[in-house]
Amino acid sequence: MAAPQTITFTEQDATDDFRQQYLVTYRHMLSARLLEDRLAALYRSGGKIVGGVYLGRGQEAYSAALGVQLKKGKDIYAGLIRDQAGRMAFGEIMLDTTRTYLGSALGPMRGRDGNIHRGRPKEGMPAMISHLGTMVSVVTGMLLARRLQGTLGDTVGATCIGDGATSTGSFHEGINTAAVEKLPLVISVANNQFAYSTPTTRQYACDDLVERAVGYGIEGYSVDGTDLAASLTVFRLAVKRAREGQGPQMIVGTLLRLSGHGEHDDASYIPPTMRKTALARDCVTVAEEFIQTQSWLSTAKLKEMRDEVRHEVDDAFSQASHEPAPDPYKEPWRALSSWKQLEGDTNEA
């Protein structure tokens, strides 16, 4: 097993294909940013949002760079709470987000679960639970079933977590199991320096989380998570390696969460000095400057893209806000899918 590598972008990677992918990914980042800005504003104004709001601000590049490598309908993507951008890059529609946050009965969770817990398991998007690390083994199991049924082919399953979740037993058990089975699992760790308010010095004692890949016997990569070009490069490589049958791939992106844990949290525990380091670069700004440096899009075209996205966000909020809320009188209140079968046999389920 090769030692973990640090991946950076070099000019020779800037092929036509790469440019196209970069621009597509940038658009997903921008969609996520503008959508989440609206969520945050609605949360602060009160009344509209059902439950909490958890943003991926500062993590859009790293998140979307993975999602864009995957094919919906073929691959699996289990995003976590800061993966609005990754979910969109994988193919989740914006309405799934707005419907869930605004409590529309037409959303994928129909009011039964909220915000970032949404998913569509039959479309390769399992729905996360709050208990961190648990999706690693779930995605592993999805891949294992495909292998058993002969449908694995060159599909991959990706899941995302943060630095905090790497301390859980679930994370360890899930990765180890995927490694034992040599399954095409891509595990993206967003090291955003804080798990809620806990700094990395209280979370782990190794120098770099990517060192853990060696212990699991899997391939590992480090990347600057604020840099879209480098993030695309690393996920292209990792997803390709997984598709080729090289087993689980662990990527650790270093960045800073540019928001609180949720919008209820002012993140006053983040030292001001840290906010002045390269970790705190805004990946959306970095990507936009890169596009201009490469002369891939003009300022006018960038503005046009931003306006388009803003309209899409407006439409998604507008539609969801006019939809019915779930009705407790229409709810069957049954937790088993076979409740009709079981209640036919007895009087209680």
Next chain:
Amino acid sequence: MSLTYLEAIREAQYEALRRDPKVFLYGQDIGQFGGAFKATKNLQREFPDRVLDSPISEDAMIGVAIGAALEGARPIVEMQFADFSACGFNQIINQAATHYWRTNVPCPITIRLPSGGTPGSGPFHSQSMEGIYAHYPGLVILTPATVEDAYHMLLDAVSLDDPVIFCEHKFLYYHLKADSLPETGLPIGKARIARPGRHATVVTYSAMVHECVRAADELQRDGWQIEVVDLRSVKPIDTDTILASVARTGRLLCVGEAFPWGGVTAEVISKVVEDGFHLLDAPPQRLNSKDTPIPYHPNLWRAHRPTAANIGAALRGLLKF
């Protein structure tokens, strides 16, 4: 042909694997070794790709089963001992149990828990977890007491589209035998009258069915006719059969091997008091293990759990009221 409760569990798994290529077994030491209790003996030889050894990772074992079920597979997970399912508890109650409710996508997994006490097994290889799991919405909890039920209910569990906690009792593994298996069993959620009677009802399940029948046989010598109801499935629970029995006898004792605080016996009494208070001629009674961890030494262990002797004593008290 004669087979034991344990062999019935093995046969049911063989049959499930044979019937449906989507079924696979996952657990510690279940492959070539055949499992700690040999419940999967020779199954890997018959189905080399579908009997998989897992790492000692109960959390991931359940997570893997959930993921596999979402992709259309029908996993049967063997927990080496019911007690160790505590390490997979989170995945069971938060992921598997909530999945259908949250997403509208069912999660058909079967989790086998070798349950209950045997002499010398101690605090961590003897537990009865059915009450804990029954507390959570979204799980079906089965507690077979007979060889026939061990076989048919395990097959039913695998074909059900929901997560099933299959509590198989280790005390019954070797000594409980049947001459043959009937073609079909009772449906899930239906209780069984294990022994008819008219003076008092004992509601119980799993290994305690046999202790209760022994106690009832003992009381028969004094002319008491005790009805024993075997719940078979503790969730869903067959309240109709329980109430019908109490209507016949007017007296109720609930017996369970699990710890006394809350749990299945308390739930049964609560349902009978709620819906059948007028049927009762005496205060309903319950008998469980003592409220301590399960002891290691056989002398202590025998005194910790309900037995035919103290079930008989409880019944005599109930009949005197």
